[in-house]
Amino acid sequence: MKISLLAFGIAKEIFNSGKLDFEIPSETPTVDMLRNQLEATFPEIKKLSSYMIAIDNEYASGNDQIRENNEIAIIPPVSGG
């Protein structure tokens, strides 16, 4: 499935873009599949202390399904305040 990713903070620098088209080799991808594929394509992301994936503005867990038209965002460790 082809998805569009939003990236922020250091993730934006790792991807060299705040928005990225990305292919996951599955028709029913999960968040964990996206993580694996991302880490294979951008090994730098594994050096982060952690990172989350958000689906439609909510933190997602590993088994959550990604569907077409979801808004997917890569959330590196937050540091507001």
Place this chain on the structure above:
Amino acid sequence: MIDVKISGFPLDEAACIAKATDPACGGMLVFRGIVRNKTKSKKIVRLEYECYPSMALKELKKIANDVIRLWDVKNVVIHHRTGILNISEIAVIIVVSAPHRQAAFEGCQYAIDTLKKTVPIWKKEVFDDGEEWVSAHA
């Protein structure tokens, strides 16, 4: 009443206090998060904040609603700034008002502690000789 906002412009503290002013509330806490001049021992030149606006607003609303749900608090205002901030500028203002002070103290502490953990806002520290996204690496 809750009021959350993310702004690229200097925050208006008087407006935040006015929004949380309530004749039923005898205690009001105003927390300001301010840009410090150093981190550990390194001198900071400025901070650069970035955010995921739609999700950040959603998470800020959750925090404000939780404060009202978990404590006897009537009003929560959280305004966060983004963009380039210089030393001593205000990055975040949280105002919590409650009938009694204890709930206001505890609710305000919860709000800033949770904001730092859950709200998708990021800051980069800029030094004389480089820069670093805060908390990105262990």
